[in-house]
Amino acid sequence: MKKIFYSKVTKTIAWIMLLALTLAFTYELYSAVNEYVSVDEYSVYDFKNEFESSRAVGDLLDTPIQLLVSAYRELDIGSVHIHQHNGQILYMESTPAPTLTPSPVELTPVPTIIPRTQSVVELKPTVEPIPAPTTPALIPAEAEAADMNVYEHVKEYFSFLEDSEGLEYYVRINDAVFRNCDAESEKDLMENRFYYLAERSSAGECSYESSGYRGSLRSLNSYFDADEMYGSDSIVVCSAIKDDYARKMEECWNAQEAVIRESYRTLLVLLGGMVLIVIYLIAAAGKNSAGEIKRSGMDKLWTEIYLALMLGGSIGAVALCVILIESSVSTLYGAIPQYISEPLIYVTAVLGMLITVGSLLMLVRKLKQGQFIKDSVCCVLIALAWRIAKAVILWLFRVLRTIWRYFARTWRALSTEIRSIMAKKTGRWLIGGLSVFSFLLWLCGTFTPDAPIFLLFAIVIFAAAVYALIKRAKDMDEIRKGTKEIKGGKLSYKIAAPHSADLKELADDINHIAKGLDESVAAKLKAEKLKTELITNVSHDLKTPLTSIISYTELLSKVEDLPEEASDYIAIIASKSDKLKRLTQDLFDISKVQSGNENINFERLDAALLIEQSLAEYEKEINSSGLDFVVNLEKDVYISADGKKMSRAVGNLIGNILKYSMSGTRVFILLRANEGKAWMEFKNIASYYMDFDPEEIVGRFVRGDESRSSEGSGLGLAIAKSYVEACKGSFELNIDGDLFKITIGFDRA
Numbered sequence: 001m002k003k004i005f006y007s008k009v010t011k012t013i014a015w016i017m018l019l020a021l022t023l024a025f026t027y028e029l030y031s032a033v034n035e036y037v038s039v040d041e042y043s044v045y046d047f048k049n050e051f052e053s054s055r056a057v058g059d060l061l062d063t064p065i066q067l068l069v070s071a072y073r074e075l076d077i078g079s080v081h082i083h084q085h086n087g088q089i090l091y092m093e094s095t096p097a098p099t100l101t102p103s104p105v106e107l108t109p110v111p112t113i114i115p116r117t118q119s120v121v122e123l124k125p126t127v128e129p130i131p132a133p134t135t136p137a138l139i140p141a142e143a144e145a146a147d148m149n150v151y152e153h154v155k156e157y158f159s160f161l162e163d164s165e166g167l168e169y170y171v172r173i174n175d176a177v178f179r180n181c182d183a184e185s186e187k188d189l190m191e192n193r194f195y196y197l198a199e200r201s202s203a204g205e206c207s208y209e210s211s212g213y214r215g216s217l218r219s220l221n222s223y224f225d226a227d228e229m230y231g232s233d234s235i236v237v238c239s240a241i242k243d244d245y246a247r248k249m250e251e252c253w254n255a256q257e258a259v260i261r262e263s264y265r266t267l268l269v270l271l272g273g274m275v276l277i278v279i280y281l282i283a284a285a286g287k288n289s290a291g292e293i294k295r296s297g298m299d300k301l302w303t304e305i306y307l308a309l310m311l312g313g314s315i316g317a318v319a320l321c322v323i324l325i326e327s328s329v330s331t332l333y334g335a336i337p338q339y340i341s342e343p344l345i346y347v348t349a350v351l352g353m354l355i356t357v358g359s360l361l362m363l364v365r366k367l368k369q370g371q372f373i374k375d376s377v378c379c380v381l382i383a384l385a386w387r388i389a390k391a392v393i394l395w396l397f398r399v400l401r402t403i404w405r406y407f408a409r410t411w412r413a414l415s416t417e418i419r420s421i422m423a424k425k426t427g428r429w430l431i432g433g434l435s436v437f438s439f440l441l442w443l444c445g446t447f448t449p450d451a452p453i454f455l456l457f458a459i460v461i462f463a464a465a466v467y468a469l470i471k472r473a474k475d476m477d478e479i480r481k482g483t484k485e486i487k488g489g490k491l492s493y494k495i496a497a498p499h500s501a502d503l504k505e506l507a508d509d510i511n512h513i514a515k516g517l518d519e520s521v522a523a524k525l526k527a528e529k530l531k532t533e534l535i536t537n538v539s540h541d542l543k544t545p546l547t548s549i550i551s552y553t554e555l556l557s558k559v560e561d562l563p564e565e566a567s568d569y570i571a572i573i574a575s576k577s578d579k580l581k582r583l584t585q586d587l588f589d590i591s592k593v594q595s596g597n598e599n600i601n602f603e604r605l606d607a608a609l610l611i612e613q614s615l616a617e618y619e620k621e622i623n624s625s626g627l628d629f630v631v632n633l634e635k636d637v638y639i640s641a642d643g644k645k646m647s648r649a650v651g652n653l654i655g656n657i658l659k660y661s662m663s664g665t666r667v668f669i670l671l672r673a674n675e676g677k678a679w680m681e682f683k684n685i686a687s688y689y690m691d692f693d694p695e696e697i698v699g700r701f702v703r704g705d706e707s708r709s710s711e712g713s714g715l716g717l718a719i720a721k722s723y724v725e726a727c728k729g730s731f732e733l734n735i736d737g738d739l740f741k742i743t744i745g746f747d748r749a
Contacts, residue, residue, distance in 0.1 A: 006287045014284075018277045018357065019350055025270040026321070026349040030342065032263035033325050036256055044249050045256035050214070054253055057241065058215040061196040063161070064169040064239045065218060071157040072229055151176050166245025168192075172236040186238035195240035202234045212246075278357055286365035293368055303366060303376040310359035317352020321345055437465055475503045482510060491518035542584045549577045583715075590715055593645075593722045600642045600726055604749045607671055607678055608633040610643070614650040615669075618658065626663040627684075633671040637678045639746035641727035649720040653682050653742060656716050662687040662738070673748060680744040690740065694733040 004010055044056045051057075151173070158178050161167065168181040170189055183189050186197055194212035200220045208219045220235060241249075286293050324341045366372040373379050444458035475498035482495035491514050495507040553574045557567075611633060615622065622629055657667055665685040672679050717733075724731040730745040 006284050011281065011284055014277050014280055018274060018281070019353065021270050021274045021277070022349055022353045023346055025267060025274065026346055028263060028266050028270065030325060030345055032259060032267075035263075036259045039252055039255040039259065044253045045260065047260075051250045051253040052212060052214045054249070055215060056249065057194055057213050057246075058217060060167055060241055061194060061210070061213060061239050062217055063167065064158070064171060064237050065196075065198055065220065067157045067160065068154065068171060068235070068237055069220065071154045074153070154178065166242045166249075167239060168242060169237070169239045171238075172234075174234050183238075186236055189238045189240040192240040193243050193246050195238065197236075197238045199237075200230060200233070200235040202232045204230070278360075281357065281361055282364050285361040286368045295369055295371075298362065299365055299369065299371065300375070301362075303363065303372055304378070306359040306362045306366075310356050310363070313352050313355030313359065317348050317356070320348045321352075324348065437461065471499055472503070475499060479503065479507055479510065482507070486510070486514045486517075491515070491521065542580075546577060546581050546584060550574070550581065553577060590719050590722055593719075593726050598645075598726060600645065602640050602727070603643055605639050605641055605643055605646065607637045607639050607680065607746070608635055610646055611650055611669060611671060611680065614647060614654055617651060618654050621658050625658050625661070627658070627661055628664075628666045629669065630666055631669045633669075634673055637671060637673045638749045639678050639729075640749040641729065641746060642723075645723040645727055649723040649744075650680075652716040652720040657682065657684045660684075660686055660688070660740075676748050678746045678748050681741065682744075683739060683741045685738050686740050690735050690738065694735055 044054060046055050048054055154171075154173065154176075155178060158169075158171070158180075161169070161180060164180070168183065168189055169179060170181070170183045170186050171178040172186075181189070189195050190197065190209075190211070192212075196208070196210045196213070196217050198206070198208040198219050200206045206219050208217065210217055220230070220237065286299075324345045327341055363372065366375055440461050441458060444455065444461070448455045448458070478496055478498060482493055485493040493514065494511055498504045498507055553570060556562075556570050557574065562570075611631075615629070615631065654669075661667060661684040668681065668683040670679075670681040670683075672681075721731040724744055727746075730743075732743045732745070734741045734743070
């Protein structure tokens with residue numbers, strides 16, 4: 001039995017049944033909506049027990065009240081003006097409430113409106129202008145700016161009921177009457193099955209009466225907390241639905257109720273079947289035919305992915321189905337033909353069910369495997385946050401412990417220094433002098449009120465102390481000046497002997513340090529010069545034998561009938577000797593320029609032309625390199641430099657790019673000018689991991705490719721940097737991940 005329950009065949013059958021029930025459920029729902037709308041496109045039935053409680057009836061009866069209140073709310077008619085902004089009351093301002101005595105004004109009878117939705121009545125704007133009342137009315141602050149009196153404004157609001165079909169209304173404000181029927185008073189409308197009467201006296205007392213409708217209706221002052229909004233106006237509003245129109249609405253209500261009741265049972269049965277199948281799939285999820293829990297590759301995805309799929313699939317499918325059904329059955333929104341929308345509805349329902357139930361089953365599998373929390377991104381982030389917090393706490397503990405130890409050592413050292421100062425002659429003199437100075441000042445301050453002569457003594461003592469401090473400050477300034485000179489590289493500078501014994505000892509120590517540094521730098525410069533001269537001499541001496549080797553190699557290569565093996569050896573000798581010749585020349589060049597023996601011939605160069613010529617020299621290698629060169633050169637940018645040296649430097653950089661760039665990537669060569677400077681940029685993506693220091697890579701014989709699998713001597717960047725700096729330019733190298741960037745800067749000529 002267990003094998004049958006957990007078998008793939010049973011699960012497949014369950015999935016097929018689930019999809020079939022989903023299609024049946026969608027078909028039944030779609031058919032019910034079609035049938036519901038075929039009765040009437042707009043809903044009258046709203047799941048009430050009887051038609052007399054339908055919200056469509058209440059909304060229709062409430063419409064004149066809402067229009068009248070909206071007019072009052074905008075114009076603030078009455079003894080208190082309520083100033084509002086975005087629906088919020090800001091403040092109320094008391095003003096006299098004049099009595100309104102206009103002549104009766106009537107509206108031409110117009111039909112009432114149809115309920116357009118379940119709870120909203122569609123109001124259409126007026127088409128023809130409405131005549132103004134014969135007598136002037138109250139002009140509040142807001143209406144005065146628009147040159148409109150109260151009754152014109154109220155009439156404008158009631159003009160929205162021009163296209164109504166079944167609603168009749170009678171409105172009286174003081175002596176002004178607004179109506180769209182032949183009723184002489186509100187009592188004529190109270191003969192209908194559904195009517196609503198709301199009255200407000202000039203004293204502010206409100207009452208209302210309704211018939212037929214069993215829901216809740218609103219009175220005049222239920223829309224506002226402030227009764228002063230209406231001032232001392234006497235208001236009567238009566239609205240009624242024509243009996244024949246009410247019968248039409250009731251017939252529509254009954255037909256739509258029948259559709260809902262019939263489809264409800266079928267949909268409930270189908271939904272129950274779908275729930276039972278989903279329960280079975282949940283019970284069988286994650287287990288094979290033997291009832292064992294197995295973990296697959298899909299189970300290793302994050303839990304949040306399946307949660308997002310489940311929620312997104314269900315909500316998205318329902319929302320899309322609702323949109324498609326509404327677009328298919330509604331004449332107002334019917335933008336998609338039914339023969340297109342109906343298949344889309346079924347496909348959406350099936351896909352939504354597959355995604356939702358499939359994601360739910362994957363979550364159930366994770367729960368059964370005990371991996372629901374472990375596979376969660378939130379769990380991983382919480383664990384990471386805990387590790388970070390733990391590390392931060394430990395770090396803070398170590399920092400606080402280090403600070404504590406530092407202060408402890410500092411205190412001990414300070415105590416030692418105080419003791420050492422006391423043990424030295426200068427320290428004793430300083431502490432003794434400070435004590436005597438303080439005592440004398442106290443003594444002078446104590447006796448000055450009785451004998452003012454002590455004030456003079458205090459001034460003399462203070463002046464002597466200031467003089468001593470100035471002398472000591474002068475000694476400190478000399479020492480500070482000397483340290484700055486030495487720091488700036490002037491190692492031969494000597495600090496003059498201070499007057500204070502302790503400062504004199506400090507000055508002597510600094511002078512000895514400077515002398516030692518001077519001797520060390522001189523020895524280092526001498527060694528560097530000897531090394532450079534050695535390299536230069538060796539490079540020069542190698543040229544003659546190399547020239548002979550290359551010449552004899554060329555002669556041997558022209559000898560006929562040599563064995564094939566000998567020809568191969570000759571080719572190898574030629575290649576290696578040529579490489580050795582280039583290396584020797586590079587060594588010679590860099591030694592000359594770094595030793596200062598290179599002659600630099602400055603001339604006005606076109607920087608763009610310089611780069612273009614170097615690119616042309618490497619055109620063949622660029623075309624076969626598989627690299628995409630992006631060259632953007634600003635024209636008319638001139639610099640002052642040695643043309644040969646800069647051509648060699650730019651050529652070395654392009655050759656370096658061709659050797660070490662990753663195939664298939666882009667190379668950017670840019671030339672731009674701004675603020676009197678010219679900038680050349682060379683950017684490429686390296687084909688190897690760059691874990692070296694930018695300052696290190698421009699050294700001699702240093703290569704970024706540590707395996708040295710590519711050709712090169714490691715002198716290319718060093719030569720380029722040396723030539724640029726010899727031409728008084730700047731050479732900057734930056735590394736950002738795999739991005740290798742070199743920026744060369746010159747003053748514009």
